[in-house]
Amino acid sequence: MTSKQDQFSGTQEVREAHRFDEARLEDWMNANVEGFSGPLTVAQFKGGQSNPTYKLTTPAKTYVMRRKPPGKLLKSAHAVDREYKVITALGAQQFPAPRTYGLCQDEAVIGTWFYIMDMADGRIFWDTTFPEVDTAERHLYFDAMNRTLADLHNFEPDRIGLGDFGKKENYLARQISRWGGQYQADEEAGHFEEMDRLCEWLPANLPDEGPARVVHGDYRADNMVFHPTEPRVIAVLDWELSTLGDPLADFTYHAMMYRMPPEETAGLVGRDLAAVNIPTEEEYVTAYCERTGRSTVPNVDFYMAYNMFRLCAIIHGIKGRHIRGTASSKHAAAMSERVEPLGRLAWEQAKKAGA
Template identity: 65%
Template sequence: MDRSAQNSGTTEVRDAHRFDDAILDQWLKNHVADYAGPLTVRQFKGGQSNPTYRLDTPGRSYVMRRKPPGKLLPGAHAIDREYRVIDALGRQDFPVARALGLCEDPSIIGTAFYVMEMVEGRIFWEAHFPEVPAAERAAYFDAMNATIAALHRIDPEAAGLGDYGKPGNYFERQIGRWSKQYLGDAEAGRVAPMDRLVEWLPANIPHEDDEEVRVIHGDFRCDNMIFHATEPKVLAVLDWELSTLGHPLSDFAYHLMMYRMPVGFLAGLEGRDLAALGIPSEADYVAAYCARTGRTGIPDLDFYIAFNMFRLAAIVHGIKGRLVRGTAASAHAAAMAEGLEPLAELAWRQAERAAAR
């Protein structure tokens, strides 16, 4: 699957996601400083959950994210939370697109939405950064590592996000949440390794004497970052739909999954010659994050990765359910749904690896 070709750029707005451009144009005039039409709307190809649009005017470009139309699962597609977190983190000098306006009135375009600045740069859809010379790839990995470490050093209270999620018992609550979502979406069907993980994960949560609480992104990977056009620098981290307060090691382990995903599946690196590609090893990448966050190591890393693969499989299971119900936001939802069972099997192998230690 060529993820870059499938997800890069824009297309005509899909029929299921159309709205009255003139009404949006008027809202922008009333709520976004210095906005001036006329307005041209295109839809980004990428995005599995919240439809995302490029809004162009003669003088400036914007990005709009909205809730998808149709029947939605409770608590999903929390556009207002996305807007709140990017607004708060931007004030902490963390690299995000500048928040410009939130509309929770569904009468405007049919669902709630928000508008942010358009950040120009490069998005890399494959974790081995094929567009970058091998001699420069380590610098791009270091930029990602530095960015997630910087996020995990932010004090949620100081950022005005102290109530952005529930503190404590993060893994217990998350395993319960995603298990409930998986088990509750009957239209998407059941998967045997997922059923095993629903039982194994809550019984094997590492003991945390003093659980850390930080703002976590929830989907931190290379294709959710905009890099500088020519430099190994992250200009903006995108797609905060899954962000919350939680344990930073969960967030980092999700990012680290790229090392254990097979080539051809969600930008996996497993099976590639990392040294020849100029990419740091998993051990070196973990050590760099630990040095930046004051850790001596991550003893329960296999559990954290098993949990994250389970969580990702539950998200893909939800995509399959939306595909069945006809509300999937991406044209490539079917391809994602086909990866559900292999991903669930891979998650279970991580659990077995954790149990063997």
């Protein structure tokens, strides 16, 4: 069986649906990217379910381009302009974010909005158990992920130029409304009982939220680049879902790996964590709390239900795009099969929280 590392790592020829006029892009980069010099060679990264992502190679330097996908898009989705803004602001704070070079909102160039950033030279791990890493060092990679997310949540948005990056109140209510609404609106992808129940139960059982912070929205091992040899995060990627909101929702999305089976994004359920030198959920939560000045993460079962519901809605959207022929990844069909099992798992978490 092909591993996720093999499936999603590296590049491929640009997919037919995502091709564009490369000469026009090169002209734009000549005019707008400091230090750019062609000729330009374009390949498409295998990963990237939502926004098509490209490797742009020149004789002297390698860049990455993220763009909106072509075709009919859901409202507020694929916000590459927001990605560009948050990466640029965080990079100025020495947070591990790629250097940005320019944002293009002129659809006449390649057909959709896009931005250009540095190519981070390092390792991406698609399996949460880090099988490529020596067992003795695995806990250090988990510690690096934990520390980097805590660092993000310790920034006060107003102090780093992101005070207007989103609303600061009622994050959970707005997120549940957004993703529930997108799920309900996409009739082509189908509806099912557990998600319908969650659309009703979650907004009726919201916990209190603390001060808003920058939230990544999709923080997991395969959305970061590690140093080529060290257990250190050098770049956090894929900021499409970032905004201001509840940092505990963001952290528990990341910690959701402890509640997911191996077939679901390389979850850790059923793994012998001690044998593979991975911290337990309790140890991981404690480390985050110590780094962010908290005593605990309350309402953790609600947060897990919410995050699985949200992830299910996202994958439901991928299923809809696959049906309409606009999905960014050739793996969209396999992703679509996860929708109902993930919705059932989300409802199980809700029952733990009292549903």
